[in-house]
Every structure is written in structure tokens, then in C-alpha cells.
Amino acid sequence: MLEIKNLHVKIADEDAEILKGIDLVVPQGEVHAIMGPNGSGKSTLAYVIAGREDYEVTDGDILWNGNSILDMDPDERAAKGVFLAFQYPMEIPGVAGLTFLRTATNAVRKKRGQDELTTPQFMKLVKEKAASLNIDVDMLKRPVNVGFSGGEKKRSEILQMAMLDPSLCVLDETDSGLDIDALRIVSDGVNALRGPDRAMLVITHYQRLLNHIVPDKVHVLAHGKIRKSGGKELALELEKSGYAEFQKDAA
Amino acid sequence: MSVAVMKTKTETALVDGFGEIADTLPGGGSVKSARAAALARFAGNGLPHRRIEEWKYTDLKGLMKEALPVVVDGESKTTIADVIVAMGAIGRLEVPRFVLVNGHYRKELSNLDGLNGVSVAPFAQALSSDDAAAALELREEDRGSDAVLALNSAYATDGAVIDVASGSNVDAPLLVVHVRAGPTPRRSVGRNQIRVGEGAAITIVEMFVAVPGSAADGQMNTATEVQVGAGATVDHVKVTTDLGQVTHLANWLVDMHGNATYRAFQYTAGVGLARNQVRATFKGEGVKLDISGAFLARNSEHIDTTLFVDHAVPEGESRELFKGVLDDNARGIFQGKVVVRPDAQKTDGKQMAQALMLSETCEFDSKPELEIYADDVVCGHGSTSAAIDEDLLFYLRARGIPLDEARALLIQSFIGEAIEKVQHEGVREALMIEAEAWLAARSKTNK
Ligand SMILES: Nc1ncnc2c1ncn2[C@@H]1O[C@H](COP(=O)(O)OP(=O)(O)OP(=O)(O)O)[C@@H](O)[C@H]1O
Ligand SMILES: [Mg+2]
Numbered sequence: 001m002l003e004i005k006n007l008h009v010k011i012a013d014e015d016a017e018i019l020k021g022i023d024l025v026v027p028q029g030e031v032h033a034i035m036g037p038n039g040s041g042k043s044t045l046a047y048v049i050a051g052r053e054d055y056e057v058t059d060g061d062i063l064w065n066g067n068s069i070l071d072m073d074p075d076e077r078a079a080k081g082v083f084l085a086f087q088y089p090m091e092i093p094g095v096a097g098l099t100f101l102r103t104a105t106n107a108v109r110k111k112r113g114q115d116e117l118t119t120p121q122f123m124k125l126v127k128e129k130a131a132s133l134n135i136d137v138d139m140l141k142r143p144v145n146v147g148f149s150g151g152e153k154k155r156s157e158i159l160q161m162a163m164l165d166p167s168l169c170v171l172d173e174t175d176s177g178l179d180i181d182a183l184r185i186v187s188d189g190v191n192a193l194r195g196p197d198r199a200m201l202v203i204t205h206y207q208r209l210l211n212h213i214v215p216d217k218v219h220v221l222a223h224g225k226i227r228k229s230g231g232k233e234l235a236l237e238l239e240k241s242g243y244a245e246f247q248k249d250a251a
Numbered sequence: 252m253s254v255a256v257m258k259t260k261t262e263t264a265l266v267d268g269f270g271e272i273a274d275t276l277p278g279g280g281s282v283k284s285a286r287a288a289a290l291a292r293f294a295g296n297g298l299p300h301r302r303i304e305e306w307k308y309t310d311l312k313g314l315m316k317e318a319l320p321v322v323v324d325g326e327s328k329t330t331i332a333d334v335i336v337a338m339g340a341i342g343r344l345e346v347p348r349f350v351l352v353n354g355h356y357r358k359e360l361s362n363l364d365g366l367n368g369v370s371v372a373p374f375a376q377a378l379s380s381d382d383a384a385a386a387l388e389l390r391e392e393d394r395g396s397d398a399v400l401a402l403n404s405a406y407a408t409d410g411a412v413i414d415v416a417s418g419s420n421v422d423a424p425l426l427v428v429h430v431r432a433g434p435t436p437r438r439s440v441g442r443n444q445i446r447v448g449e450g451a452a453i454t455i456v457e458m459f460v461a462v463p464g465s466a467a468d469g470q471m472n473t474a475t476e477v478q479v480g481a482g483a484t485v486d487h488v489k490v491t492t493d494l495g496q497v498t499h500l501a502n503w504l505v506d507m508h509g510n511a512t513y514r515a516f517q518y519t520a521g522v523g524l525a526r527n528q529v530r531a532t533f534k535g536e537g538v539k540l541d542i543s544g545a546f547l548a549r550n551s552e553h554i555d556t557t558l559f560v561d562h563a564v565p566e567g568e569s570r571e572l573f574k575g576v577l578d579d580n581a582r583g584i585f586q587g588k589v590v591v592r593p594d595a596q597k598t599d600g601k602q603m604a605q606a607l608m609l610s611e612t613c614e615f616d617s618k619p620e621l622e623i624y625a626d627d628v629v630c631g632h633g634s635t636s637a638a639i640d641e642d643l644l645f646y647l648r649a650r651g652i653p654l655d656e657a658r659a660l661l662i663q664s665f666i667g668e669a670i671e672k673v674q675h676e677g678v679r680e681a682l683m684i685e686a687e688a689w690l691a692a693r694s695k696t697n698k
Contacts, residue, residue: 050649053641078651090646094664100650103660108651143664160650 002026002049002168002199006060009041009048018044020224021060028167031200033210035235036221037243042203043087045221046172049201050084051077064168078104079111081167085157085174087203089145097140097156101126105163129162133189134182150177158189169193169200175209187212207235222246262297264318266290269405275323276408278378278387285384289404299398308584308616309526309555311399315498319438319470321406322353329432329462334360337430337460339492339688340681348426354408354439360430368419369453374410374442386444389476389504399500399526403474406440410473413455417448417480424454424488424675429473431461431493436468443475447483449508454486454675459493459501467495477505479513481535486674489517489527492685496523503528509535516673517544518682519554520689530559533567533595540569543672545682547689548581548613555584562595562625571602574669576662577613578693587632588620595625602632607639607665609693659690 002025009019018041026032036042048055049062051074061068069077092100105125106116117125130137133155145153154174161169171190175183190213194200202213210218210232218234220227220243227246228234258266269290276286299305300312329352335342349371350360356373363371377386387404411427429441447453459471471493479485491499499522507513519525531540546554560569575583585604606615619632639661647657666686673679 052645052649073654074645074648075651075653075657078649084649086646086649090643092643092646092661092664094668095660100647100660103656104647104650104652107653107656111651164651 001028001063001065002201003063004060005063007045007048007057007062008059009044009055009057012054012056017058018055018224019048022221022224022226024219024226026199026201028199029196030216031194031202031213032217032219033202033204033215033235034219034221035204035238037247040222041224042221043172046084046087046170046201046203049168049170050074050082075107076111078164078166079108083161083164083166083169085154085161085169085171087172087176089153089157091146091148092144093146095144097142097144098126100144101140101160101163104160108164126163129159132192133159133162134185135159151179151182154178155182155186158186162189162193167198169198170203171200172203173205174202175204175206183209184212207239210235220246258297259312261315261318262312265402266294268318268320272321272323276406277375278383281384282378282387285387286405289401293398293401293405296398305557305586308582308586309553311526314524314553319436319468321408322355322437322439323408324355329357329360329430331360333432333462334428334430337462338426338428338458339460340684341426341456341458341490341678344424344677344681346423346426346677348428349411350428350430351409351411351441352430352432353437354429354441356409356411365423366421366425368416368451369421369425370414371425372412374412374444375408377412377444387442389474397502399472399528400474400502403440403442403472403502406438406472407442407474408440410441410443412444413446415445415447415451415453415483417451419448419451419453421451421453424456424486424678426456426458428458428460429471431459431465431469431471431497434464434466436466438470438472441471441473443473445475445485445487446478447480447485449480450482451480452484454488454678456488456490456678459489459491459499461493461495461497463494465495469493469495469497471497471499471501473500474502474504477503477513479505479507479511481509481511483508484512485514487513487515488673488675488678489515490682490685491517491519491522491525491527494521498523499525501525501527503530505529505531506534507531507538507540510537511535512539513541514672514674515542517556518546518670518685519544520547520685522548522552522554524553526555526557528557528559530561531569532561533564536564536566538567540567541672542570543572543669544574545666545669545686546573546575546583547666547686548575548583549578549693551580553582553584555586557584557586558588560587560589560600562589562591562598562600565595566597567595567599569598569600569602571604572669572672573604574666575606575615576609576666577606577615578609580610580612582614583616585615585617585634586620587618588622589630589632591621591623591625591628591630593624596627598625598628598630600628600630604634605665606636607662608636609639609662659687662690663687
């Protein structure tokens with residue numbers, strides 16, 4: 001279970017608060033969606049869960065399965081099952097996709113006390129997962145994300161997620177930039193990971209994604225706080241009325 | 252006008268020491284007088300210092316604190332096993348090798364089997380031929396200004412003279428291994444000559460290495476003259492991994508004839524003070540030149556790469572890519588001068604120098620210099636120096652890769668982009684292993 005309690009966050013060297021007291025609980029087996037206007041702090045929340053150092057938590061806590069993760073390094077969190085699919089996946093020139101995937105997969109397996117995968121085992125797994133996401137394995141011989149289209153980068157994030165077998169998946173606008181078919185393929189990939197042991201936080205601007213990945217709950221994040229929570233029908237309401245209501249009471 | 256400058260102790264020793272060993276250096280009367288003339292040229296100018304533009308970042312006069320004695324005969328304890336160990340990862344390649352220890356050819360450590368269309372002979376032997384003085388004497392344009400080259404001509408003891416017959420396609424890379432050995436600090440002075448006939452193809456790897464347990468200190472002055480025949484393809488690699496506080500001064504003087512392809516790669520790591528100078532001249536049209544390299548330096552090491560690319564004729568292509576990893580108080584220098592002469596229309600030149608800075612106290616000086624006198628040319632250059640990208644580091648760590656490993660992966664990928672330039676697979680992979688070993692030594696000392 002993910003528990004976020006009264007989370008206050010600012011940029012390390014600046015004064016302005018970005019997150020101003022977030023309270024959020026995502027139980028195992030559930031998928032929650034977060035929607036909200038640009039600049040409201042959605043990516044910030046995602047980064048802070050993953051452990052990015054540019055942000056400073058000034059108050060509150062994040063618990064994963066009952067333990068605070070705030071003092072853990074990003075790689076330790078990954079080993080504990082935290083995975084963030086980035087809104088803007090990074091290009092890593094000079095590091096082949098397969099090398100990267102294999103290093104990452106074996107690093108988390110090792111920390112989880114599992115056997116590291118041999119090359120044939122690893123290749124078999126990659127081929128299987130890549131095929132289900134319609135990714136050409138040849139693409140993974142190229143440096144990570146270099147020269148990939150926007151949609152290809154997003155699919156490559158989901159492949160990494162599938163390989164790392166996380167228990168807390170945070171998807172930051174994974175749907176933006178995907179064409180209609182890719183959206184379905186990626187959604188199928190995410191749905192395949194849905195299960196009683198996993199919690200998911202899906203950040204999106206579009207109700208459309210939530211037709212594919214049907215959420216248990218929808219939250220509206222505006223001006224650094226959760227302003228409203230509801231069922232999946234909340235996304236439909238927002239589609240009609242926009243965020244005007246939440247802009248008002250921000251002051 | 253040259254201002255009279257006081258001679259340093261080192262300069263005095265370099266001049267006075269010559270008389271003591273002149274008679275033991277190879278070569279008869281004409282060679283002896285050519286050596287004496289070279290020494291006189293050196294004595295006139297002394298060591299280059301920072302007020303000479305090309306040496307402004309490497310003040311040899313200040314940095315070279317002593318002149319170690321030149322080894323007049325090789326030391327004989329070194330075994331084949333020592334040589335193989337000294338060569339590191341490349342030692343595992345089973346390819347022909349020409350081995351010199353402390354500046355002298357050692358037949359029993361060499362193995363030149365299986366070389367077809369190539370003749371390899373010791374430079375000392377060339378110095379006893381009829382035309383010996385000509386063999387020693389450098390070309391006018393190289394002779395005049397360079398003090399390090401003048402010292403090379405005065406003191407050169409031995410080296411490899413490689414002739415590749417026209418049309419020969421030599422598969423295996425030929426290694427020329429300069430080994431430093433023995434507990435006493437010494438100076439070695441080597442001269443290599445490579446002549447590749449028309450349409451021939453060969454890979455030559457020059458190595459500068461030390462047998463483990465050798466003196467921490469040492470000096471090397473090496474010069475290699477290269478003639479790349481028309482239509483020939485030459486891959487010329489230099490691997491300098493000598494350990495300890497050695498002073499390594501190297502010159503490559505390269506002439507490239509019509510439609511030749513010359514690819515140079517220089518790997519330098521773990522050297523106290525290195526100056527790698529390359530002068531490459533386009534002698535015929537349609538030549539393709541690629542000079543690349545990787546340098547890795549820590550502690551107070553100082554690695555200087557100075558290129559002089561001379562587009563003297565039309566339709567030449569030149570590419571330079573140098574990448575350096577600098578740590579602690581290390582200093583990296585890249586000077587890339589490209590001259591496009593008035594006749595050299597349709598020249599296409601690109602240059603890039605990049606440094607990855609691992610500490611706050613390391614320094615990278617980059618000085619690209621384009622002198623273009625022709626109007627129909629495409630030339631560009633760039634230079635960057637940056638620390639490891641924190642965003643990339645976070646991305647890797649968010650995927651579960653621990654900090655040290657993530658750093659190593661990013662440094663490797665940075666330097667790997669340069670090492671990728673090496674065409675020969677075995678050599679390329681061996682250099683990647685060398686770079687990884689250098690990095691591994693880093694994370695060990697940081698713990
Ligand atoms: N590293 C940073 N430095 C300065 N400001 C930042 C930084 N990161 C985020 N911010 C600011 O914090 C606010 C929240 O940004 P965040 O990226 O979390 O928004 P978001 O809700 O994900 O928006 P979007 O829907 O456009 O992706 C913005 O005003 C942004 O400019
Ligand atoms: Mg965002």
C-alpha cells in the first residue's frame with residue numbers, strides 16, 4: 001500500500017512550495033489516476049516518489065508497504081518495487097538498450113535476492129516482453145532512446161517496467177504522444193501488470209486513457225494539493241467542466 | 252627576436268649529456284654529424300615554454316625537472332611473459348609484435364611470423380646503411396622549429412622501420428611495443444618509420460607500456476614518420492598506458508597521398524605528463540583523414556594532444572574526435588589546428604573535443620584553430636566540458652542501478668564513443684577493457 005501523508009515539497013534551492021500537503025492512499029491491487037492542470041505538481045509528485053534529489057521534502061512522509069521510503073536512494077526504491085515511467089524519457093548516448101536493460105534487471109534481481117539472469121534467460125525474457133509491446137528487439141541494440149520517436153520512447157518505458165517487475169508503478173503521462181494503436185498496446189501492457197500485489201498511479205490529461213486502463217479512483221491535483229477525489233466518472237466530469245473550479249479555490 | 256633565456260638544469264644536462272654517449276649511439280660518421288647538428292638546433296632554442304603559442308598549456312621547460320640518462324644498451328632480464336603482462340588487454344591478442352625494451356629492439360621477445368608483404372627492420376640497422384644520415388634526418392618543415400624532434404634526432408637509438416608492399420592487404424594488426432623495464436629511471440628515444448605502398452592496407456598499433464615493478468619515473472621521446480601511399484588504407488593506433496610519473500613526448504609526422512585513408516587513434520591513460528603531437532599533411536587529392544582519441548587522467552597527470560592538420564590540396568576530408576575523462580587535479584589539453592590552404596577547395600573538416608570532468612579541481616583547455624584560406628570549404632569545430640549529467644544518473648538509478656555502477660556506465664559510454672572509432676575489433680575491445688580497468692581503479696580509491 002502506498003500512503004502519502006501531508007507531503008510538502010519544494011525545489012532544493014528555492015523557497016516556493018510545489019506540493020502543499022498531499023494526502024493519498026493507493027491500496028495494493030488498485031489503480032488510481034491523477035489529473036490536473038499543467039504545472040500543478042503531478043510530475044513533481046512522481047519524481048519525489050522515485051527519489052529525485054533536486055526536490056526537498058519539507059514535511060510529511062511517503063510510506064510503501066508501511067515503511068518510509070524518503071531516506072532511500074532511487075536505486076534502493078527501485079529494488080523495493082518502485083517504478084516511474086518518465087513523462088520525458090531520457091536519451092543515453094553510448095549505452096546500448098540491451099546493456100541498460102540487463103544491468104538494471106540484474107541489479108534489482110540481485111537486491112531482491114533473486115538469481116541474476118544469464119544472457120540466454122535475459123534474451124528470452126526481453127524478446128517475449130518486447131513482442132507483446134510491439135517493440136523490435138533490433139531497436140534495443142541502439143543506444144537507449146536515442147533517435148526514438150516520442151511514442152517509441154513511451155513504449156520503451158513500459159518495456160523497462162515489464163522487465164523490472166515492480167510492485168508500485170507510477171506512470172507520468174505515458175499516453176501522451178502515443179497513436180491510437182500504440183495507446184491500446186501500451187494499455188494492454190499496463191493492464192497485464194495489474195494484479196492483487198501491485199499498486200498503480202497513473203498521471204494523465206486525457207479521459208481516453210482511462211477507458212483502456214480503468215481506474216479505481218480519480219484524484220484532481222491542482223496547486224499542489226489533491227482538490228477532489230472520486231470514481232472513474234470524475235474523469236468524465238472533468239472532460240466537460242475543465243479545471244476552472246479548482247483554479248478558484250486555490251488562493 | 253629571441254630573448255636570451257637562462258638554460259635550466261635539464262637543458263644543460265640534455266646538451267652536455269650528448270657528448271658522453273654520442274659514440275655509443277648507432278650510426279657512422281654522417282649520422283654522427285647529423286645528430287650533432289640536431290643537438291645544436293636544440294641547444295639554440297632550449298625546451299619549449301609557455302610563451303611559445305603551441306606550448307602555452309604545457310610548459311615543458313618548467314615541467315621537465317631533469318634529464319634522465321639515455322639507455323645505451325637494452326636491459327636483458329625482461330621476458331616474453333613480462334612483455335605480455337605489460338601490454339594489458341592487448342597482450343591477449345595473438346598477433347605479430349616488434350618489441351623494444353628501453354629503446355632497443357629485442358628479437359627474442361618479438362614475433363613477426365605470418366606477416367606477408369611487410370618487412371620490419373630495426374631503425375638502428377637503417378642507421379648503418381649507405382643512406383643513413385638521410386634516414387635520421389627529418390624533413391625540413393619538421394626539423395626547424397620543434398625542440399622535441401631535434402632531441403629525437405640527436406638521441407634516437409632504435410625503433411621499427413616498416414615497409415608495406417604496394418597492394419598488400421595485411422589482416423593481422425602489427426604491434427610495435429615500446430617497453431620500459433628495470434628499477435633505474437631512464438630516458439628512451441625511439442624513432443619509427445612506416446611506409447605503406449599504393450593501395451595497401453594495414454593496422455599498426457604502437458604501444459608504450461611498462462613492465463610491472465619498473466622505476467616509477469621514466470622519460471620517452473618517440474617520433475614516427477608515416478608515408479601513406481596513394482589509395483592505401485592505414486589504421487594507426489597508439490596506446491600509451493605506461494604507469495607512474497613518466498614524461499612521454501610523442502610526435503607523429505604523417506604524409507597522405509591521393510585517395511588514401513588514414514585513421515589514427517590515440518589512447519592515453521595513467522601517464523604523468525604526455526604530449527601527443529600529430530602533424531598530418533594532405534599531399535594528394537581525395538584523402539580521408541580521421542584522428543581520434545581517448546585520454547584518461549587522474550591525480551596530477553597532464554595529457555596534451557596537439558594536432559596540426561594541413562589541407563594543402565583540394566578535396567580532402569578530415570575528422571577529429573577526442574574525448575577525455577579527467578579526475579582529481581588532472582589536466583587535459585586539446586589543441587587542434589586545421590589549415591586549409593588557398594588551393595584546398597572542397598575541403599571538408601570537422602573537429603570535436605569533449606571532456607568529462609569528474610572532480611571540481613580538474614582542468615580542460617581546448618583550443619581549436621581553423622585557418623581557412625580557400626572559399627569553397629565546409630569546416631566546423633566544437634568543444635565541450637561537463638560533469639556527469641545528474642538527470643541521466645537519476646534515470647539509471649531509478650531503474651535500480653546503484654550509483655557507482657551508474658556512474659561507471661555513463662563514463663564508459665562517453666569514452667566508448669571515441670573508442671568505437673578503432674576499426675580492428677580485437678584492439679577496440681581490448682581498449683574498452685583498459686578503460687573499464689581505469690574506471691574500476693577509480694571507484695576503488697574513492698571508497
Ligand atoms: N526543477 C525545477 N526547477 C524549477 N521549477 C520546477 C522544477 N520542477 C518543477 N518546477 C515547477 O513546479 C511546478 C510543478 O511542475 P510539475 O512538472 O510537477 O507539473 P505537472 O503537473 O507535471 O505539469 P504538466 O501537466 O505540464 O506535466 C511548475 O510550476 C514547475 O515550473
Ligand atoms: Mg508533468
